[in-house]
Amino acid sequence: QKEVEQNSGxxxxxxxxxxxxxxxxxxxxxxxxxxxxxxxxxxxELIMSIYSNGDKEDGRFTAQLNKASQYxxxxxxxxxxxxSATYLCxxxxxxxxxxxxxxxxxxxxxxx
Amino acid sequence: xxxxxxxxxxxxxxxxxxxxxxxSQNMNHEYMSWYRQDPGLGLRQIYYSMNVEVTDKGDxxxxxxxxxxxxxxxxxxxxxxxxxxxxxxxxxxxxxxxxSPLHFGNGTRLTVT
Numbered sequence: 001q002k003e004v005e006q007n008s009g010x011x012x013x014x015x016x017x018x019x020x021x022x023x024x025x026x027x028x029x030x031x032x033x034x035x036x037x038x039x040x041x042x043x044x045e046l047i048m049s050i051y052s053n054g055d056k057e058d059g060r061f062t063a064q065l066n067k068a069s070q071y072x073x074x075x076x077x078x079x080x081x082x083x084s085a086t087y088l089c090x091x092x093x094x095x096x097x098x099x100x101x102x103x104x105x106x107x108x109x110x111x112x
Numbered sequence: 113x114x115x116x117x118x119x120x121x122x123x124x125x126x127x128x129x130x131x132x133x134x135x136s137q138n139m140n141h142e143y144m145s146w147y148r149q150d151p152g153l154g155l156r157q158i159y160y161s162m163n164v165e166v167t168d169k170g171d172x173x174x175x176x177x178x179x180x181x182x183x184x185x186x187x188x189x190x191x192x193x194x195x196x197x198x199x200x201x202x203x204x205x206x207x208x209x210x211x212s213p214l215h216f217g218n219g220t221r222l223t224v225t
Contacts, residue, residue: 008152031210043202043216044155051211088155094210098143098162104154 003027004091006103014111019076021087021106026070029095033065033072036088038105044088048074079110114139118203118217125193126225133188133220135203141215143208144186145170146178148199155202161186162208193224 004025013019021035032051036044050056050063050072062075072091076083086105093099116137125131137144145160147170157170161180175197177189186205190197200221204214 032213034213041200041219041221043219044214046213046215049211049213090214092210098208098210099157099160100145100214102147102155104152 003101004089004103006087006089006106008104008106010107010109012109012111013079015079015081017079017110019079019083019108019110021074021076021089021108023072023074023089023091023103024070025072025089025091025101027091027093027095027101028067028070030067030070030091030093032092033063034090034092034100035061035063035074036090037083038086038088040086076108079108081110081112084109114215116203116205116215116217118201118220120220121218122221124223124225127194128192131190131193131222133190133201133203133222135186135188135217136184137186137203137205137215138184139205139215140183141205141207142183143212144180144203144205145214146176146186146188147202147204148172148197149202150199158188158201193222195224198222198224 035048038044048063060077064073088105089103146158147155159178161167203217206212
């Protein structure tokens with residue numbers, strides 16, 4: 001079983017819609033959760049971090065964490081064509097020596 | 113400007129010719145790491161370092177070496193590159209605390225023929 005799993009997509013949404021990206025993880029000792037956006041051929045860029053159960057909002061982005069279900073999600077409201085990218089879920093576990101584990105990413109396309 | 117700098121951005125080489133990819137960060141981060149990214153496989157960790165003179169293997173260390181003689185620098189060495197090491201490589205750094213995100217360099221696209 002992979003440490004972090006994401007639906008690879010591709011996920012297509014129309015402009016202005018809500019895009020929902022999901023991620024599950026296997027290590028119950030995981031404490032920190034991050035969402036990165038990566039454009040093709042570019043480096044991953046941090047867009048959200050979340051550490052406790054519940055929702056965290058930052059502009060059009062909302063991260064949701066449910067540690068009991070080992071599930072973290074990212075909602076993008078009012079999706080724009082510039083949001084078209086691959087979104088990587090990353091999990092950090094102190095029990096694993098503060099190692100980061102990445103999902104393989106979900107490809108999102110926002111259709112104008 | 114806080115950043116992680118990798119060089120070179122692009123590198124084409126031949127099998128067996130030793131090469132080094134440099135990585136430097138100016139944020140005084142303790143933790144540094146190298147990843148390779150291949151289609152369908154995502155980011156896979158090669159080596160990481162928790163501090164100066166402390167390095168450890170990641171998930172795919174075979175064929176790579178690293179060193180951490182100074183806090184800011186973490187070079188990746190391929191002693192005898194092979195075509196299966198053709199990939200996109202990223203260096204990253206963080207403070208090393210559990211709530212500290214990774215900051216990535218711009219990447220090095222390596223082709224080994």
